[in-house]
Each structure stands twice: as C-alpha cells, then as structure tokens.
Amino acid sequence: MLGLRRACAALLPLLRAGPPPTAAMSTLLVSQERYAWLRELGLQEENPGVYNGRWGGRGQVVTTYCPANNEPIASVRQANLEDYEETVKKAKEAWKVWADIPAPKRGEIVRQIGDALRQKIKVLGSLVSLEMGKIFVEGVGEVQEYVDVCDYAVGLSRMIGGPILPSERPGHALIEQWNPVGLVGIITAFNFPVAVYGWNSAIAMICGNACLWKGAPTTSLVSVAVTKIIAKVLEDNKLPGAICSLVCGGADIGTAMARDERMDLLSFTGSTKVGKQVALMVQERFGRSLLELGGNNAIIVFEDADLNLVIPSALFAAVGTAGQRCTTARRLFLHESIHDEVVAKLAKAYAQVRIGDPWDSDTLYGPLHTKEAVKIFLDAVEQAKQQGGSVVCGGKVINRPGNYVEPTIVTGLPHNAPIVHTETFAPILYVLKFKEEEEVFAWNNEVKQGLSSSIFTKDLGRIFRWLGPKGSDCGIVNVNIPTSGAEIGGAFGGEKHTGGGRESGSDSWKLYMRRST
Template structure:
C-alpha cells in the first residue's frame, strides 16, 4: 500500500453486547447455499467448521440457543450456522470454569507459560486458514486477517517470558529502623479467578488473544463471548485452544466460550463470579457495561471508541505523511478503533496534502478481501453502510465539502467508497462523532497550541500522532500539555500497536490497557503482607500496649 501511494505522490511531482445485528438471522438457510459446502471454501473444514456449529464450549461442546447464520460481508452470502448459548448453558459454563480454575491456579506459572506457548504454536499451524476465516467473516483483507492471528501468536510468545517474571517486591519494613524488628513486608500477586472477555467484530481473534494469553499465565481462567456477527471465528479459535488443553490433560473449561447476544453479555457484566470483565466495543455500550460492573463493585477493562487525529506541521516530511494518512484512514475500511478520522493540516501545506491524498485514494485497489491484490474490502454489515451515508449527509449539512468518495459501490456486498471531506469547523458535531466507517475529516489549523487543543477537545482519547522535525515540539506533544491520548505517536500513523507497550486510551475510550508493559496487573489482585518472624509484638507507630 505504501509503495502504491508513494508512486502516486511521485506522479504528482511529475466496528455487541446489547443487540444482535440484523445481518445475523435465525431464518432457515438452504444448506446448498452455505459457503462452507462449496469446494473453494474447503479449508473451513480444516478449522472444524460445518453447516451447523456448536456455540458453547466448557470442556464439552453444546449450544441450545436460537440458531444464527453468519454472513460474508463481501457478498452477503451465508457461510454457516451457529447455535449460541442459552442462559442455562451460560450458568453451567461459569460453574465449570470455576471448577477448572481450582486446577489451573495450582499449576506453576512457568508451566502455565508452556501451555500458552503451545497455544501460540497451534495457532501458527492454522494461521492461513484462520486468517482466511477472519477475512471471510469480518471482511478485512486476507493479509490483515493473517496479521491478526499473528498478533495472538506474538502475545503468546510475550506471555511465555512474562510467566517467569510476574511477582511483587520485598519492601523495606519499619524493622529497618528498629521500630518493628523481626518483620518482613512483601507484595503478593494472585489471580482474580474468572476473566470474562467480550470482543468486537473488527478484531475477532487478536483482542481475545491479548486478554487470554496474559490472563492465563497470571493463573486465571477465561470465558469468551465474541461478537454476534463473527461467531464462526470464535468457534474456530476455541477449537484450536481446546485441543492444546486436552493434550495437556487440563480441563477444557479453562478457556470457555459462549456465543450469544444481549442476554449473555449482560449476564457476564452482572455476574459477581467474573473477577474481571474485559469489554471491547463502542463507548455507548461500554457505558452500560461499566454501570453494571460498577454496581457490583467489579473490576473492568474497557477498550472503547477512538476519534483519532494526525497533525501535520509545516516542517513535516510529506513523503511520510501521505502514506501514513491514507493507510490509517482506509485500512480495514475505517473499522479500526485506531483509524485516523481527523487529519489536521497546517495552513501552509493543507492544499498540497489534500491533493496528494485524494490522488492516492483513487488508486486504492478495492475488491474481494481474500484476493491478495486487494487493499480495501467491505464494511462489516449493512447497518454500517447506512451509518456511512448518514454521516456524509450530516457532514454536508454542517458545511463540509466532499473531495472524493461518498457513494455506495455498485457491486455485491457492503462496499462504500473511501471518503475525504474538507471545510468543516474543528468543533462540528459530526467531527466529534466516531463513525466507524472510512470517512476522513480534513481540518486546517494555524498554530501548535490550536492543533494540540483540537486533538484533545473530543471525548475520546485513544490514539494520536504528529508529523514534524521540531524536537522541541515533539517533547511538548509527549508532555503534560500535549496529547491526552493513551497512544501518542510521532511521524507514524495512529493505527497499529506493538505488544510490548500497553494498548488503550483515556476519557471515553475507557481507560483500559491490554497486552504489554505492566498491564498484567489488571488480571491479578494485590496483597500487602507483613510477616512477624520474631517472638515479640512491636506495634506500628511505636505504640505501647501493656
């Protein structure tokens, strides 16, 4: 993609917890029409998928809920069917997970790491088929689907090393000052028990992997509810993980799964047996989750919306800016939480950059997501297409000018044109709204203070980036008066993250952190422990009690 965009530059010089999507229906579908039965999709069988698939796993497979059909966003044809969980099956799964935890918690952390390593290897062995399924069911291009599975593999590798490193310090006790001689002070970390993981459609493998691998080495068991529109991916991943647990003679309920909709998600949020609930999704639904978890004083990890900005200053290297802005705004058809939605350009480079990006947009190869030459695939659902059209109409009403795009594409599936809109004020309501579609709002600014303020004025605080050669500006951007986001970049796009750094954001993004750094602490509870190994009982603060 970057090579293609740069070529264009040279030429110039010369997204559920609350409800099921209507695209997932329970209506009867003829078996002969299912993609799983067509020869070109025989690799689905390699993943253990068939016409009808169990959507519950707790050591054994089941599913007695109302059947749902999964559809391919590229053509809206049915792939296969899934039987999700009933509330009775959810209850049974939680009970089995609790029993499995009693076994898993006694496994030494390095051994837990070895099991996670095997999960990573098993995923490696199925990476092409699983990546193809992500592409088929979610709609992202094949290379992104494979890359998403690779993220789960990578975080497994990271977790293996972490399994030998987690732990608390031995702290200086007042015994050092002879106030409490014969005492030791230590910090002990223990698992929270059952970790519930609710993931979104746009990363149906990676987000579970970020949580699952770290939670496991910390000594927790997991209960996963994937998005209602990507149930086949949830089933396929769980089958791979279950085989590893079985080979190690461990309870399958260590990594449980319940496909479902509002009833299952709400039950997880309200369930006091869920020690930590990790939720990835929209800010609107995240608020509902937060209230339900907080009502029971539970622990939560929220990864919600992003309204991310790239700021381009007058001294920026435009050969870096153009491919970065295009990749970050149209990648995954604008359906990443880290997608660039606001492009802020200094007035001296505004017209030049808009012209270059518009040319690059027109060269993007749009097509079937599993075609290796495709760079841009469909939106995930028909509802997303309607949201796209509604956002464009609002932008026009609020003063925006359509530079390119703005239409539904005349082909099967949920395809829309990647769109650029200029001329809107920085505080226009639509600019402050995260629409999970490929629309880029271009804003013109004059000063550094103005640009930094515009970056921070939206309610979300996930990812942000500036392009500049001014080192003073770089450190002002990274400092207390700079970006208020959880991800603060320089001369790279807003999208993408490395597993070694904690991923997440501030404000309405939820405040959660996943993957690297010290995010493992969220999956554990901390105890401060004082041990008296003397024969006396000296009291704190020198108090004498006789």
C-alpha cells in the first residue's frame, strides 16, 4: 500500500492544482478550473447515462456529490424504461456479432481495453476518489485491478475448454462444450465502482457474452467515464458498441433487469437485503444470478500471535475505505490473555490515523459515501452502547465539511449481541474476548454472512483446522493477514447470506457460460 502511495504521489496535482472557484463560476465542480481534469474523461455538466452504440438517455437527471465536501460534481441523465428496452435489444443483436469472434480475438479486444484504462489510470482513479470518497491511492489501485483482470482474461481466452471424456458406447465420443450464456447484466455498488464491473465484464467478454451495466446512481460519473473508454476501443475495432452497454438508473432499471428473461445472467453486487429481492425475482423466471452481498467479517487473534502483524492488519482491515469494503473487519476476537494489551495498542494506532481529504497524499482515511451513511453509523454506535458496549475511541461525527466520522472501537459486548450480528457499512470494530479455539471458530461462523475471515496464530495444527471442514465457513479464509484485500487469480465471493457467487479468477468463468455434453 505504501509503495503504491509513493508511486501515485506525483499524480496528486490533478486534484489539488488550480485556483479556487469564483462566485461567477458554475456551482458544479466539473465546470471549475480546479477540476478541469474531469474533461479528460469526456465529462461535462450534464452527461448522457445510456450507451448502446450511441449515447442518450430520457430519464431523470441525477447529480452526484463529492463525499469529502458534499459539493455537486456533475449530473447524469438516467435511462427510462424505454431506453432500457432499446438497449437490451441492441445488446442482444451485438451479442450475435461478438459470439462469432474467436475467443483469443475477443481476448485481444479486452487487452486493448486494459491498455486504454492504463492510459487513463490517473484521471479515472482521481474520479473514483472524488465521487466515491476513497483515498486517492485506493482509487488508482481500483482502476489497476480492472487492468489486471483484463490481463488475466486475455490469457484465459486461450485456455477455456471442456474435456473429451471416455464413452461407454463403442465408436462414440463424449465431449463437454462450453458456450456463452448470451447477455450478462451487471449491477454494481458504490464502494468499488470500477473494479467489480471489471471483474465481471472482462471475464464475461472473453467468454463471448455481451454486457449491460447499471452502476450505483451515486457513482454514475464513474460508470459513464469507464464506458466511454470501453466504447472507444470497440468503435476503433469497428465492433458494435452495444457489446458493452450502459443504463444508468435507479431501482426501476434494476427491477427490470432482474425480471427480464432476456438477461441470461444477472450479476448483482450490493446489500444482502436488496440481493435477496433480486435473487427471488430472477429465480421466479428460473434465471441465473451471481450474488456478491454483505460480509460480517471477523479476525481471530490467538495468544501466540505476532502482535507486530496483528495491529497494522486489524487497523487496515477495519478503517480502510472508511469501513466500506465488503471485506472490512467488523469483529475482532481476542484471546482473553492478550485482550487488554491489543486493545491499548490498537487504540494508539487509531489515534495516529491521518483523516483528511481523499486526495491528500498523507490521508489514510476519508469520508463515508453519503449523509445517510453517517446517520447509520451514529445509530449503530448508539445501539452498541444500549446493548452494553463501551466506546474505546471514536463514535462521533467529525466537525468538518463532508461525511466524516471517527473510526471507532467498541468493547464489552457479548459475541451474540444484535448489533454485533448486524453488518454496518461504517468504520466500527467490535472487539470481543474468547477462551477456546472451538468456541471462537463457532462464533466466527454464527453470523448470517460468510464472506471473509482471518486468524493470527503460529500453531500449524490450528491453521489447518481453520482451513478445514470444521473451521471457517467463509468464501475467503486468511491466515496471518487482514480480511480485506483479494487477488484476482482466486475466486472472490462468499457463502450463506453473502450469496454464494464467485467472480474474477479460478474457475469463476464457468458462471458466465453454459455447459453442453
């Protein structure tokens, strides 16, 4: 992380340069000289939010805001249902062209998309920081993740295949054939407005699918900017732009996608509550869904753990992206013999976290995404107190412009307190005591979600029990590293109320294809 920060330090003038806005200038940031770099992404005061080979949109105009100061950035004209219908038809037609292109040649197009993203990594990472609120180094890192998955997909485009199996019938062949599902709908969340679309689209494309994307309304500018980059690559190669379509919109568009039988696969990233609704709508039509939902992730620290690893790992996992990662650590189980020592050291580390503007090179911790998120944070802190918890540090709103809250540590709650079992998308870490391995493994697994988990120990036997059938029930199981962070080469996803879907690496590509024998 520090290396990436140093590498990005030279890019910060993009966000800091320029004179302060004057009263005569537009109130939108995109029109102010300080933010002139937004023009490099083709953004203007009002932007069309529909792309299907042509840009348009006849729906509501929605303005997005910078979480660091709550100032309006620019607006996007969203899709209405007529735009959606037109775009689906064009995407289905574009798929007929795309599916006929050999997989390695599809991989070449994805390679070009990755290169185009590389060329815009500075400004696109800056936009992620500006619109989502994560620190600048994370914004750039997120774009880099899309680039990396493009590289991965290029290689995968030459490796996908099914086996030839022995037939029990003389003179017969038994072949397993993989074909694209067709049109993949991709609904992404605000917290990773670039990377999650990249995970899905790059793999879906080399498999031979067309994509239709609906990003979060609060990060619509990122959706538009990314689609502009992709569209240019497709158009330069004389391919239908509708291969990668965009429909910015709200719940009406999301509902239409979930209920639409022409949507051959719907990938949804978001809350467990909304994900359940999506799953039911898709299942009602016997459709296929890929769900990446919430996570109530735990770190378990045993008495033999190296605390020099534990403290920075717990800090990063709990406060990174201001607690708004699906893999954020929300529960910290400490063996009773080291509880007080770790809490004291962790509180000291929290006090050293630099809070500030996301584009400041020294900032480690930025704002929450919306004002509503601040209210949810305060409500969770109050519930924790009412249920017997003690706030060791944090728990308050920071008195400055934007959606800033203090990173918070709460102790004294039982492992099964209602608030502990509630995923709050905010930087609140519940620190809990345990005595025995068996009980804490059970406590790790007792929450409804099953995304990420981690233990810190030097005991090899314990490590393999943790990795085994009676250990963690999560989709991501870590040892001596934080819960947050993942590598594109592995399958990303979780169990239970996290949805069961898998994206990115390993054999996740199979979800974007149908198998024939």
